[in-house]
Amino acid sequence: MEISSQYIASEIESKWYEYWMERGYFHSEPDNRNPFSVVIPPPNVTGVLHMGHMLNNTIQDILIRRARQKGFNACWVPGTDHASIATEAKVVKMLREDGIKKSDLSREEFLKHAWNWKEKYGGIILEQLKKLGASCDWERTAFTMDATRSAGVIQAFVDLYNKDVLYRGKRMVNWDPNAQTVLSNEEVIYKEEQGNLYHIQYKLEGGSDFLTIATTRPETLLGDSAVAVHPDDPRYSEFHGKYVIVPIVNRKVPIIVDDYVDIEFGTGALKVTPAHDVNDYDLGKKHNLEVIEIFNDDGSISEAGQFFIGEDRFKARKLVKAQLEEEGLLIKVEPYRHNVGRSERTNAVVEPKLSLQWYVSMKKLVDPALEAVESDEVEFFPKKMKNTYRHWMVNIRDWCISRQLWWGQRVPAYYYKEDVFVATSPEEAFQQAKIKYPDLDINELKQDEDVLDTWFSSWLWPISVFDGFNNSKDFQYYYPTSVLVTGWDIIFLWVARMIIAGYEWKGKFPFKHVYFTGMVRDQKRRKMSKSLGNSPDALGLIKQFGADGVRFGMLSCSPAGGDLLFDEKLCEQGRNFTNKIWNALRLVQGWEVDPNKTQPIENELAIDWFTSLSNRMISGLDDKFKEYRLSEALIDLYTYVWTDFCSWYLEMVKPPYGEAIDVYTKEKTVELFQCICTLLHPYMPFITEEAWSHLKTETTSEDCMLSQYPVLDVIDPQIINEMETIKEVISGLRDLRNKHQIKPKEKLNLFGIIDNVTTDLYDDPKKKELLLKMSHLESFEIVDQELENAVSFIAGKSKFFIQLTQEIDVEEAIREKEKELKYQQGFIAGVQKKLANERFVNNAPEAVVANEKKKLSDGLSRIKNLEQSIEELKSRR
RNA sequence: GAGUCAUUAGCUCAGUUGGUUUAGAGCGCUGCCUUGACAGGGCAGAGGUCACUGGUUCGAGUCCAGUAUGACUCACCA
Known part of the structure; x- marks a missing residue:
């Protein structure tokens, strides 16, 4: 077959991928071989291939392909997750461009649009993975919101509720005003940002005195219900029990005393807004303060704020500032760097907000999952990730799983009056409800408006992709999977929760190994991300290379x-x-x-x-x-x-x-x-x-x-070692040719100074012929000393030389040999020191001592050879 | 604030229970080489007292302690 002189990757790659697909080589069915299964970390359905995916999926493909060659029944299940916030945002944006507002649509109408969007644009990334060569079993492609996966999610929810591991509670949550949904702690990214510290005067009730507080968020004073000072702060001791007037809204609020306040910080006086700050909320509960919610869900000022109603929170900050200045209550504004939490998905500044949400009591679930990793039943690579895992698991917090969105599995909780009925279907919930309310009509039962966190689907992935909740034949064969390959950044969001779920529902780990990949960073060590725009175009790279x-x-x-x-x-x-x-x-x-x-x-x-x-x-x-x-x-x-x-x-x-x-x-x-x-x-x-x-x-x-x-x-280690010596001779000779401008293919006569190695080279016809061929030699002879006008080199411990017709730079050659001699002397000095140490000779393993002795004798041979060369060179001066 | 990890050649990194000719690779660098599979190449070379200070050991890049520098994670931050 004629082979083209050029390798054109793009043509050959698509040819073979099609060929593999046509033959169904990626598909796996249970049989009598041992399984080797991997589930893909489902990329976001809105996603496009980036560097992280390429790394992660290449690794999975390597493991899968190798397992396949090794005779395992290899199965790599691909799929995507529905990414509720990201997808819903995309769909809302698309609708808006068509002039449709989400608020004008019913839930069902919106979901129809969303599914259309998903069918049309979702999962591009899976097509891109094919370009990478991913040998996924495409017939098994799963989606976290498809029928099988959704059924599992609902079942898991109901099951946890029945086991009393789920509860609904009003708590301070991280609110994303852009997406208008709650976020879990893991979805909030804190970063230091430049802000200001505003020093504001609060007038004392019935007097001319002032109390100055410091805050980064002056607009929240609309919702203040106290000012707090430290009990031991002498500056404020006379104010205990008195009242101040909150500026602008002119609300009379108490001065409370609590050692939570840091005397050193700001002015030592803290304004308290229980509805919009986690710590303030706790203070409020402790001191029985009024909770005034001054923000709407979109982050604008609500009626309860009284002023600037409808203005966005950042606009309101400016307005409050201006108002305070006008009233002469703003003492100073100093630049201040502080941590600001932003939504991982929308980048909106997160607003602490009181809200009713569903939570998983994680403490009730973690024990087997923690133990599994501690005992290496589930093994982490690299091992050090165990520390991170342990720390999080031991200090685990409850998991907020409800999201105020439509795209996702709707919380299967049905309400009537004060009661909640949790069931896999409205009919089932109705059956439950009828026990208490015999006259109830099914239409009076109202399902929860919220959907479940996407991770609440993902944590079931290794089970649900094999239809494990129905204990299918596939599940029994492929579960637990062999290895999970993922980035360390989602160890809590995903990995830990999957292990928890594996034990909770199947009594068995979801994967034997977890291989954590690093993050792909750019040359400046920054994590590659869409927002920084520092990620190369993945498909472009494939096209290019x-x-x-x-x-x-x-x-x-x-x-x-x-x-x-x-x-x-x-x-x-x-x-x-x-x-x-x-x-x-x-x-x-x-x-x-x-x-x-x-x-x-x-x-x-x-x-x-x-x-x-x-x-x-x-x-x-x-x-x-x-x-x-x-x-x-x-x-x-x-x-x-x-x-x-x-x-x-x-x-x-x-x-x-x-x-x-x-x-x-x-x-x-x-x-x-x-x-x-x-x-x-x-x-x-x-x-x-x-x-x-x-x-x-x-x-x-x-x-x-x-x-x-x-x-x-x-x-055969001997043949490998002997070849090393031959290669060294060949390279040494090439170096000599280089140094003395001898053409690579000019025929030479090579000489070796007699010793056991050179003799072996000479006597073994295979070795000798190989040396002659590779070094373009006319001949190879053994002599007992250097001949006239020789230039030499050392390979192993032996000396080789050729004779030159032209003059060489004798001084340069001497310098070089002396440098080499000095190095060799240093080398044997170390070896001799070791061998002179009785404790070494007596205590070290025999093989180690023997090796040191060989090092010494080889070193001494080299030194002898070098000294002779130097002497010979000096005689030519 | 708590914890984890790192520091080896100009750059990016290996170095797996301490011992394999006084540390390896890729890139970069230097010199030479083009009718011969490959310039998307060939051959050769230079370049490191393994962050610092102690300790354990017959023996330390490797183990221990401390110091310095850096990175990350978690929590908090008016």
């Missing part, structure tokens, strides 16, 4: 759990790697086989050597994968393919230009190349599949993707 190139780039720099600083250069390196493989393929396939040619003896050595190396590689990969050292494993493969195979092995067996190759060498080389393809396939599926299609024979698998992972065979 090929999916294989990008996969290489992502993986080659992502140590287990460590963050990775993304650089396009890494993808470029990956693309270059595919090119290298392609050209190696062209070389090997270009060799014409001559059936009459006998195999050169040096090829036998090369083949034996590389076979051992391959086995060492297979063994090393197993070790690395056990520890999820995927990046290291890839670097090892890269060196193995590029340096060992292309730069050394192929050069060793390559026939001289224009000559044919013998049958045996060609066959073995193809075999070794096939092994490379199989080993590399999980990382770079496309180039390996393409290469395989050219290399395959009657006896090998039809496709690389389904090729059997090679079984570990013998590793």
Whole structure:
């Protein structure tokens, strides 16, 4: 088959992806093999592929493809989550552009629009994953709001309610005024922002005195119901029990005393707004203060605020400020940096708000999940994530799961008067209600208006994607899954909760391993995000460097759990790697086989050597994968393919230009190349599949993707070591050619000073022939001392030299040898010190001592060789 | 405020129970090389007292303590 000189990734990649899909290679059904299952961390249905996804999904694909080759029944379930806030915001925006307001629609009408949107635009990201080469079982694609998943969610809710693990309560929550919904703590991001500290005078009732408070939010004074001071603050001791007048609204409020107040901060006097601050709320409860809610759900001032009604909270701040200035009550405004919480989804400043919500009593659920990780029943990679997990689990808070949205599973709670009935359907709730209210009409039962947090769907994912709530055949076969691959940033939001759910409903962990990936950061160490706009276009990268190139780039720099600083250069390196493989393929396939040619003896050595190396590689990969050292494993493969195979092995067996190759060498080389393809396939599926299609024979698998992972065979360390010495001689000679401007292919006569190594090189015809070929030598001889006008180098412990016809810079050569001598002397000094220490010789393991002795004797040989060279050079002065 | 982790070549990082010729890789850098699989390339080279100070040990980049610097997580912040 003619092989094109150019490797065009985009064409070849789409060809193979289609081919795999057509043959159904990604699909899995339960059978008698062992399962290896993975569930995708469901990306947001509104999402587009970004760097984090690429890293995360490449890793999953690597694990899945490798498991498949190793004979497991590999199943990778893809899907998306419904992302209630993000999606609802998108749909609302789209409707607004069409002139439709959400408030004009009924719930059912809105949901119809939302589903239409989802069908049309949702899940683009799954299509993008195909470009990456993801071998997901697409027939199993799940969505957190589809029928099966929703049924599970409702069932879970009802079950928890019946177990008394759910409750409804009025609490101070994080309110997102843009999305007009509550947020859980995990969805609020606190960051330091520049604000102001306003010093405001509150007039004392019935007097001319003032009390000055400091606040970052002057607009909330509309809702003040007290001013608090510390009991031991001498500045305010005479004010205890008195009243002040809140400016603008002229409300008379008490001065309360509480040691919560920090004397050092601000003025030491604190305004108290129980309805709009968590701490103030607690103070209010303690001191029985009035709770005045001055904000509407959208963050504007409510009727209760009395002034600036309908104005947005930030506009109101300015208006209050102006008003205070006018009244002369604003003492000063100082710049102040403080933490501000923003909504993860909408970036709106979060407003603390009192509200009635549904909560999960997490403390009742955590124990088995905590124990599982502590005992490594669920194993974390890297291990250090256990600390983070433990800390959160031990200090766990209740989980607020209701959201004031329409897009999501509606809370299955039905109200009548003061009663609530929780059931999987209105009919069931009605049956319950009828017991207490026999005359009730079903229409009088009102379902909760809120929906459930998206994470309340996601935490069931490993169970629900296999229809686990119906205990399906798939579930029994695939659960628990083998490994979860996700970013450490959602360890609480998702990972911990999934483990909790796994034990709660199935009495078993949802996954055996959790591999936490690092965050993809840019060159300035910033997390890549849409809002910063510092994320490269993922598909653009694939177009530019090929999916294989990008996969290489992502993986080659992502140590287990460590963050990775993304650089396009890494993808470029990956693309270059595919090119290298392609050209190696062209070389090997270009060799014409001559059936009459006998195999050169040096090829036998090369083949034996590389076979051992391959086995060492297979063994090393197993070790690395056990520890999820995927990046290291890839670097090892890269060196193995590029340096060992292309730069050394192929050069060793390559026939001289224009000559044919013998049958045996060609066959073995193809075999070794096939092994490379199989080993590399999980990382770079496309180039390996393409290469395989050219290399395959009657006896090998039809496709690389389904090729059997090679079984570990013998590793011969001796041949590997001896080859290292030969390579060192070859490199040493190349260096000499470089230094003395001798052309790479000019024939030379090489001499070795007699010792056991050089003698072996001379006596073993395979080694000698290999040396002659690789070094372009005329001859290789053994002598007992340097000859006239020699230039020498040391390889291993032995000395080699060639004779020059031209003059050399004697002084420069002496300097160089002396530098090397000094290094060697330092080296043996250390070794000698060790060996002189009796306790070392007596206590250290025998092998270690023996090795030190070898180091010493080799070092001494090198020194002797160097000293002789220096002497010889000096005599030439 | 509590905790976790880090500090190794110009840059980004490996270095897995302490011992493998006084530390490895990629990128970058320097020199040489182009009719031959590959310039998306080949060959070779330079570059590190492993943050600092002590300690444990026959032996420390690796273990312990302290110091410095940095990063992150959780909580709070009028």
